[in-house]
Amino acid sequence: MNHLSIIKAYIKFLFKAQSRYKIHSPFVYKYLAKVITNKKNDDKLKVINKLRSELRNDNEILQIEDLGAGTRDQHAMKIQRRVSEIAKRTSVPKPFAKMLFRTVHHFKPRNILEFGTSLGISSVLFSFANENAEVHTMEGSPEILKRAKSSFAKLGRDNIHTKCGNFDNILEAKLKELKQLDFVFFDGNHAKEPTIKYFEECLKYHHEESIFVFDDIHWSEGMTEAWEYIKQHPASKVTIDFFFMGVVFFKKDLSKQDFIYRL
């Protein structure tokens, strides 16, 4: 999708977006009105914002490989990239960082799996949002991962576990190791087929309380189609489209419903 198509899709999204006061599902109303707006525990977000701004000002040059779509970058084939450039193009925007932080802080998932570590901003966010969680993050670019690991060490994040490799080669073993997925953040290789494939693989390890979050669900036509597939899947109960991200809940007592909501 080019920029114009994304703008058109966003305008369409704004027209469809629901007011939380018109949402009848008590679970979704509580999530939108009380969980993702709850600033009470946001002090740790300051650490994440500091890390983000340090990385955005870091001129170190890394040699990187491009492993898939979804780096929000038209020039991703370059092999030399500044840390500052990577941080500006790939890290989660602030309102979504808040939404992710507050979601993890509220639901306290223990086993967190992340597709796409990049410089580690979202891994650090999950690690602080639930200090009792084990955050497993996968990244295909060794140089980028090395940089992320130095931030994890600097911030004393012992609950982040990294795995370097192409998701296609390392996912199966990682899932067998984890046995159960409480929270998954799909933030790498943003194309239709891989997204659906990773979703299906992770579904084998989900349970009623699991939460799956997909980044960039309207980034391309393929991603919009992947999101449609995920929404319609019989296992998905409540889905919430925040335009830049989509959240899936699997609780059996919820009726199958899709919501569109602007953060």
Ligand SMILES: C[S@@+](CC[C@H](N)C(=O)[O-])C[C@H]1O[C@@H](n2cnc3c(N)ncnc32)[C@H](O)[C@@H]1O
């Ligand atoms: C959007 S960035 C992740 C950003 C990170 N979650 C954050 O918010 O700070 C996506 C990352 O996924 C990695 N990636 C993309 N496709 C991959 C694949 N097939 N296997 C392994 N890593 C991949 C890229 O190298 C990139 O660093």
